[in-house]
Amino acid sequence: MNCNEAKYVMPLYLSGELDAKSMSDFELHLDQCVLCHREIEEQRAYDNLLRACFVSEQLDVRNLRARVWNRIMTSDRGTLFFRRPARLVAIAAMLLLAVCTGIVYLSVRSKSVATVYADAVDDHYEEVVQRTPLSGWRTDLDMLGQRQLGDSEIINKLGPAGYQLVRARVCELGGELYVHAEYKNEKGEISIFIKRRSGDLPGAAKDVVNGCPIHVETTRGFQVAGFQTEQFTVLIVSDLPSTENFRLARESASRVA
Amino acid sequence: MSFECMRRDEFERVAMPHTQSLLQAAQRLSRARAVAEDMVQETLLHAWNAFDRFERGTNCKAWLFRILINVSRQYHRKNQARPVTLPLDSGGSQKVVQLYVAPPQFATAEVLSALNMLSIDHRLVLMLAVVEGFTCKEIAAMCALPVGTVMSRLSRARAELRHILTEAEGSKRLAANAG
Numbered sequence: 001m002n003c004n005e006a007k008y009v010m011p012l013y014l015s016g017e018l019d020a021k022s023m024s025d026f027e028l029h030l031d032q033c034v035l036c037h038r039e040i041e042e043q044r045a046y047d048n049l050l051r052a053c054f055v056s057e058q059l060d061v062r063n064l065r066a067r068v069w070n071r072i073m074t075s076d077r078g079t080l081f082f083r084r085p086a087r088l089v090a091i092a093a094m095l096l097l098a099v100c101t102g103i104v105y106l107s108v109r110s111k112s113v114a115t116v117y118a119d120a121v122d123d124h125y126e127e128v129v130q131r132t133p134l135s136g137w138r139t140d141l142d143m144l145g146q147r148q149l150g151d152s153e154i155i156n157k158l159g160p161a162g163y164q165l166v167r168a169r170v171c172e173l174g175g176e177l178y179v180h181a182e183y184k185n186e187k188g189e190i191s192i193f194i195k196r197r198s199g200d201l202p203g204a205a206k207d208v209v210n211g212c213p214i215h216v217e218t219t220r221g222f223q224v225a226g227f228q229t230e231q232f233t234v235l236i237v238s239d240l241p242s243t244e245n246f247r248l249a250r251e252s253a254s255r256v257a
Numbered sequence: 258m259s260f261e262c263m264r265r266d267e268f269e270r271v272a273m274p275h276t277q278s279l280l281q282a283a284q285r286l287s288r289a290r291a292v293a294e295d296m297v298q299e300t301l302l303h304a305w306n307a308f309d310r311f312e313r314g315t316n317c318k319a320w321l322f323r324i325l326i327n328v329s330r331q332y333h334r335k336n337q338a339r340p341v342t343l344p345l346d347s348g349g350s351q352k353v354v355q356l357y358v359a360p361p362q363f364a365t366a367e368v369l370s371a372l373n374m375l376s377i378d379h380r381l382v383l384m385l386a387v388v389e390g391f392t393c394k395e396i397a398a399m400c401a402l403p404v405g406t407v408m409s410r411l412s413r414a415r416a417e418l419r420h421i422l423t424e425a426e427g428s429k430r431l432a433a434n435a436g
Binding site for chain 1: 265273294297298301302305363368369388391412415418422
């Protein structure tokens with residue numbers, strides 16, 4: 001080890017960071033070099049001098065510590081709530097519960113939307129388009145109207161101009177009983193589902209006719225237009241163009257509202 | 258005992274005992290007691306807020322000094338005070354060599370005054386190494402510097418301090434002789 005190398009590692013020697021090999025080389029150099037020996041001794045002496053100044057310097061830190069604790073307490077009042085793990089866990093659990101409830105509510109709601117329209121389309125497709133043979137079709141429609149809907153005229157009144165009432169039966173859409181009435185003209189058949197009103201139709205209304213909000217939906221290639229009077233909920237299902245189906249709903253609504 | 262009380266007890270036990278060391282270092286860095294106290298207060302508040310992230314069982318003093326160094330840098334950035342630096346006397350090897358020269362006796366005020374004349378970087382490494390006993394490796398981690406830089410700053414700081422004190426001693430002798 002030469003003098004330059006020795007001077008370079010002096011800080012490591014004084015802080016005790018030299019490894020055994022370097023320490024041995026360094027001490028060997030000190031034994032042989034008067035300048036470096038003197039240098040390291042002086043450095044050690046001045047270090048001791050400096051250290052002694054600080055050891056003798058006793059600072060009163062009681063006020064400072066009190067000030068720090070005071071600041072900590074003050075700042076904690078605002079944030080303490082959020083530091084407590086139990087409370088954080090409780091808040092997180094509540095938030096999670098709220099989110100889950102929201103998700104379940106929305107999924108149930110959207111499912112019921114899909115269900116009532118999808119069921120109407122299914123019934124129309126199976127019973128009117130496919131002509132699947134089912135029991136329960138009635139031709140005494142006044143009596144059916146009176147018994148199921150409390151109005152013997154309503155099934156007839158809902159039929160759009162040019163359409164002839166063919167038959168009707170009681171069915172279930174989205175867990176509720178409807179009267180499914182089939183109408184036809186020279187071009188084809190349509191279905192009208194009717195029930196006593198209880199609650200609103202899902203979704204936003206596209207138009208309002210005589211105070212009746214009209215909703216539209218397209219499912220599996222069929223058009224559904226629904227409206228509600230004060231007494232009835234009505235769904236019209238067809239494979240007509242959406243504007244035509246919508247026009248039929250407007251016409252029926254203006255007639256019965 | 259609540260979680261918050263336990264946290265305070267631990268902070269009081271682990272961090273607060275270093276207040277004096279922090280204040281001594283802060284005084285040397287800022288050269289003013291009031292500013293030093295503000296720096297230490299800020300350091301301890303930072304430490305309290307980050308206490309959950311402090312790794313238990315590691316060196317709390319080193320952690321606090323690291324925070325103090327960051328706080329000190331912010332203070333100095335604000336003040337932009339230029340430190341006093343003195344040129345080093347070169348060519349020492351051509352002087353007559355004595356085997357060992359014991360340093361003369363200096364008053365604490367003289368030593369602290371000489372320390373205050375060093376640049377802030379030199380003061381910092383000297384304080385951390387000599388007074389607080391940190392290794393060069395620890396200082397390098399605290400100050401985010403290479404170990405080699407810490408070593409060279411430490412050598413220069415030691416040499417500067419010795420130079421200032423020797424000069425002061427020489428002036429004192431001259432004044433005494435003249436008197």
